Amino acid sequence: MTTEELTALSVDKSVDARGTSCPGPLLAAKKAIGQIEKGQIMEVLSADEGTRRDIPKWCGKKGFEYLGTVEESGFFKIFLRK
Amino acid sequence: MTLALFSGSVDKLTAAGVILGGAAAEDMDVEIFVLLQAAFAFKKENAMVNDRVAEITDKKDEFLASLERLNTPHWTQAFKTAKEMTNVKIHICGFAGKVWHGEKLDDFIDLADDICGIGEYMASAEESDINLFI
Numbered sequence: 001m002t003t004e005e006l007t008a009l010s011v012d013k014s015v016d017a018r019g020t021s022c023p024g025p026l027l028a029a030k031k032a033i034g035q036i037e038k039g040q041i042m043e044v045l046s047a048d049e050g051t052r053r054d055i056p057k058w059c060g061k062k063g064f065e066y067l068g069t070v071e072e073s074g075f076f077k078i079f080l081r082k
Numbered sequence: 083m084t085l086a087l088f089s090g091s092v093d094k095l096t097a098a099g100v101i102l103g104g105a106a107a108e109d110m111d112v113e114i115f116v117l118l119q120a121a122f123a124f125k126k127e128n129a130m131v132n133d134r135v136a137e138i139t140d141k142k143d144e145f146l147a148s149l150e151r152l153n154t155p156h157w158t159q160a161f162k163t164a165k166e167m168t169n170v171k172i173h174i175c176g177f178a179g180k181v182w183h184g185e186k187l188d189d190f191i192d193l194a195d196d197i198c199g200i201g202e203y204m205a206s207a208e209e210s211d212i213n214l215f216i
Contacts, residue, residue, distance in 0.1 A: 019153055021152040021153065022103075023100055023107065024153075026104070027103050027106060030107045030167060031167070054107075058108070061108055062108070
């Protein structure tokens with residue numbers, strides 16, 4: 001998805017993990033994914049560079065759809081569909 | 083995953099906690115065997131006050147300050163979080179316990195599940211795809 005498409009998404013769950021270091025954002029995503037239904041969209045906010053690689057890999061292993069990442073000032077917004 | 087945890091130093095225990103977090107995110111089953119020096123760190127009276135580091139010891143203060151700056155959970159908290167999120171069993175080696183005068187499970191922090199012998203480690207390592215020594 002393009003940055004424009006990602007930023008236009010209607011997000012069902014937002015997880016702000018900017019205050020944590022690896023593996024905090026990944027664990028925050030793991031906890032939050034249980035709170036949404038299959039097909040719903042979640043965004044993970046992380047200031048951790050490693051997380052932008054971890055989340056797509058984690059999605060692949062868990063069967064979620066990684067939609068893309070938008071780089072903001074000092075953090076990333078990582079989008080996925082359960 | 084099987085983890086042979088030998089180190090009793092916070093730098094290596096913190097690394098183990100990060101790896102455990104990764105395992106927890108993937109719902110991986112983890113068996114941890116607490117060996118020799120790690121048993122020291124797992125004793126109730128030592129867990130929270132032990133601040134020894136194994137590597138780059140001349141920069142210990144900088145390392146510990148950075149952990150705090152980065153909101154890194156104490157290794158005991160990282161282990162606890164992993165236990166809450168996936169199947170993690172922590173076994174204290176009976177010999178290691180005795181080295182540090184810990185004869186009973188109650189001598190160790192609540193994270194510990196039981197006291198065992200090396201045979202259980204061998205069985206677990208044989209069955210695991212990932213086997214680490216830290």
